[in-house]
Amino acid sequence: xxxxxxxxxxxxxxxxxxxxxxxxxxxxxxxxxxxxxxxxxxxxxxxxxxxxxxxxxxxxxxxxxxxxxxxxxxxxxxxxxxxxxxxxxxxxxxxxxxxxxxxxxxxxxxxxxxxxxxxxxxxxxxxxxxxxxxxxxxxxxxxxxxxxxxxxxxxxxxxxxxxxxxxxxxxxxxxxxxxxxxxxxxxxxxxxxxxxxxxxxxxxxxxxxxxxxxxxxxxxxxxxx
Numbered sequence: 001x002x003x004x005x006x007x008x009x010x011x012x013x014x015x016x017x018x019x020x021x022x023x024x025x026x027x028x029x030x031x032x033x034x035x036x037x038x039x040x041x042x043x044x045x046x047x048x049x050x051x052x053x054x055x056x057x058x059x060x061x062x063x064x065x066x067x068x069x070x071x072x073x074x075x076x077x078x079x080x081x082x083x084x085x086x087x088x089x090x091x092x093x094x095x096x097x098x099x100x101x102x103x104x105x106x107x108x109x110x111x112x113x114x115x116x117x118x119x120x121x122x123x124x125x126x127x128x129x130x131x132x133x134x135x136x137x138x139x140x141x142x143x144x145x146x147x148x149x150x151x152x153x154x155x156x157x158x159x160x161x162x163x164x165x166x167x168x169x170x171x172x173x174x175x176x177x178x179x180x181x182x183x184x185x186x187x188x189x190x191x192x193x194x195x196x197x198x199x200x201x202x203x204x205x206x207x208x209x210x211x212x213x214x215x216x217x218x219x220x221x222x223x224x225x
Contacts, residue, residue: 002046008032015106016109026179047074154180197215
């Protein structure tokens with residue numbers, strides 16, 4: 001999943017980056033409001049971790065900008081030293097998905113991100129069953145029965161994103177954006193997405209037939225559940 005950290009405290013941003021990268025997230029940074037605005041107009045993110053006290057503007061302004069862009073589904077968690085109840089209420093009423101006051105535990109941040117994923121996709125737990133396959137979002141594992149399927153990080157992210165967006169056609173561009181990050185850095189003529197999907201399919205098909213894993217010609221992919 002693709003995460004944008006909007007935080008001017010370089011040390012904290014790098015600490016979050018290192019922690020979430022180890023969990024398999026793809027991370028981008030913005031230390032200023034203007035930089036963050038440029039990024040959100042180009043890319044969509046699974047999560048935006050938003051500091052309110054930015055050097056060139058208030059994080060609430062960025063939140064308003066994001067929520068006024070039609071079709072955006074980025075989850076926003078506010079990270080700020082402002083602990084006042086009024087600020088928390090304002091952030092949630094303005095569209096943030098959660099609010100975490102500094103200082104905070106990185107494990108708590110991760111737990112809240114998992115909770116947001118569950119709410120957003122109407123999941124009761126961190127495990128999803130897909131025709132005999134079990135997708136463990138928290139531990140980033142896929143199993144079939146008692147057998148663990150050895151997926152690469154990118155293969156897991158592709159499977160995870162398609163399952164979370166079940167019954168929806170996900171374009172190659174959209175999949176690239178959420179799994180690899182900044183689409184401006186990706187060669188649009190490359191077939192690397194199809195190669196990763198092909199490898200994922202091979203690993204799943206060893207265990208069961210997968211007619212529910214569909215390629216939508218000239219567009220992208222869909223998992224039908």
